Amino acid sequence: MLRRHSIADVERDTGISKDTLRVWERRYGFPDPARDEIGERWYTDEQLARLRHVRRLIDRGWRPNKVVPLDLNALMALLDQAPPPNSRPAGQVKARTEPEGEPHPDVARWMHWVHECDAASLRQAMESALLTDGLAHVLREVLPAMTRRVGNAWLNGEIAIHQEHLYTETTQAVLRQAIAKVRQSRMPQSPRVLLTTVPDEHHGLGLLTAEALLALDACDTVSLGLQMPLPDIVTAARDFEVQVVGLSFGGSQNPRDVKRAIQWLRERLGPEQILWVGGRLPRGVVDDAASEGQCALWVSTDADDMLHKVRAWRTATAH
Numbered sequence: 182m183l184r185r186h187s188i189a190d191v192e193r194d195t196g197i198s199k200d201t202l203r204v205w206e207r208r209y210g211f212p213d214p215a216r217d218e219i220g221e222r223w224y225t226d227e228q229l230a231r232l233r234h235v236r237r238l239i240d241r242g243w244r245p246n247k248v249v250p251l252d253l254n255a256l257m258a259l260l261d262q263a264p265p266p267n268s269r270p271a272g273q274v275k276a277r278t279e280p281e282g283e284p285h286p287d288v289a290r291w292m293h294w295v296h297e298c299d300a301a302s303l304r305q306a307m308e309s310a311l312l313t314d315g316l317a318h319v320l321r322e323v324l325p326a327m328t329r330r331v332g333n334a335w336l337n338g339e340i341a342i343h344q345e346h347l348y349t350e351t352t353q354a355v356l357r358q359a360i361a362k363v364r365q366s367r368m369p370q371s372p373r374v375l376l377t378t379v380p381d382e383h384h385g386l387g388l389l390t391a392e393a394l395l396a397l398d399a400c401d402t403v404s405l406g407l408q409m410p411l412p413d414i415v416t417a418a419r420d421f422e423v424q425v426v427g428l429s430f431g432g433s434q435n436p437r438d439v440k441r442a443i444q445w446l447r448e449r450l451g452p453e454q455i456l457w458v459g460g461r462l463p464r465g466v467v468d469d470a471a472s473e474g475q476c477a478l479w480v481s482t483d484a485d486d487m488l489h490k491v492r493a494w495r496t497a498t499a500h
């Protein structure tokens with residue numbers, strides 16, 4: 182069934198602001214949304230798919246006037262090419278591009294089962310990688326590469342949404358089982374960490390990755406799953422007597438909401454607690470939110486940094 186998307190949906194999905202969408206409509210004649218009876222813009226699936234590709238090309242350094250007018254096939258062909266001539270220097274390229282780097286052999290195998298919609302074989306392949314290479318290796322080397330591949334494959338139309346869901350669900354099931362196996366008693370001087378996401382944050386693999394790495398590092402974690410209302414996070418942090426509240430962000434939230442959530446929590450968690458935010462954070466949001474609030478703020482966007490913070494905490498509380 183064809184779906185229609187409001188301008189706010191398109192902004193949230195692609196990260197292209199409403200103002201920019203309107204300017205492109207005037208300037209390039211695309212996107213050319215239909216209007217409803219009260220004049221609101223409505224975009225089709227096809228327009229949304231085209232805009233996702235435009236966004237990725239702009240992130241790679243293409244200028245809007247070169248890509249906005251192109252059709253989907255032309256955009257896909259450009260995505261397979263090298264960066265454009267005179268592209269912006271690396272520092273100015275938006276952080277959301279997802280180069281895949283050298284293909285990992287497990288990724289090719291796992292993708293095969295995703296294409297085949299074969300959940301049992303995918304799960305078996307993941308379990309066998311865990312046995313052969315260990316959880317830490319899979320978390321650091323294979324899962325990030327596989328997730329990027331799956332994300333790009335979905336974006337390029339190589340796989341359907343149900344195949345992307347098959348990957349996410351299987352990964353979650355395998356990781357949960359692996360976490361249960363490695364969970365060990367908490368090392369003295371380790372923070373107890375409550376893990377969750379804020380309302381409307383549906384991305385859960387980052388949270389699970391963090392939980393698995395903390396379990397490997399003998400930290401005690403309390404995982405409350407996704408989308409906890411903010412006041413309940415504060416209550417749970419008190420009731421579970423945690424030292425750290427870890428939040429994971431998937432990159433699709435409005436930066437204003439992310440900043441507000443961080444500030445709101447920093448004002449209400451205790452001064453002895455730490456708010457730990459990880460995942461994909463809109464640029465600048467954490468800097469803005471960092472100056473306010475009574476509890477400390479940790480930010481981690483990669484796995485090793487997460488463990489350094491735990492070690493620093495252990496050292497600081499060792500006496």
Ligand code: B12
Pocket residue numbers: 193194195196277279324325328329330331332333336349381382383384385386387388390391427428429430431432433457458459460461481482483484487
């Ligand atoms: C799977 C997925 C989904 C699934 C999530 C299912 C689930 N149960 O998790 C579903 C289908 C629900 C989904 C929905 C959406 N998604 Co989505 N999704 C993805 C995908 C493919 C994988 C995300 C993921 O799990 N990554 C794996 C984790 C392990 O990696 P990570 O998040 O980077 O985390 C690492 C670190 O940051 C750290 N970390 C993470 N959390 C934490 C927390 C703490 C405390 C610490 C210390 C560390 C830490 O640990 C990890 C390992 O180092 C990505 C594409 C990609 N390549 O990642 C898009 C992606 C994240 N989604 C995106 C978007 C736009 C959306 C949607 C708006 C619409 C859409 N187009 O599908 C909705 C929004 C839903 C919502 N309101 O939250 C965009 C975000 C754009 C951006 N600005 O970055 C991405 C990047 C796709 C893209 N290329 O455009 N998505």
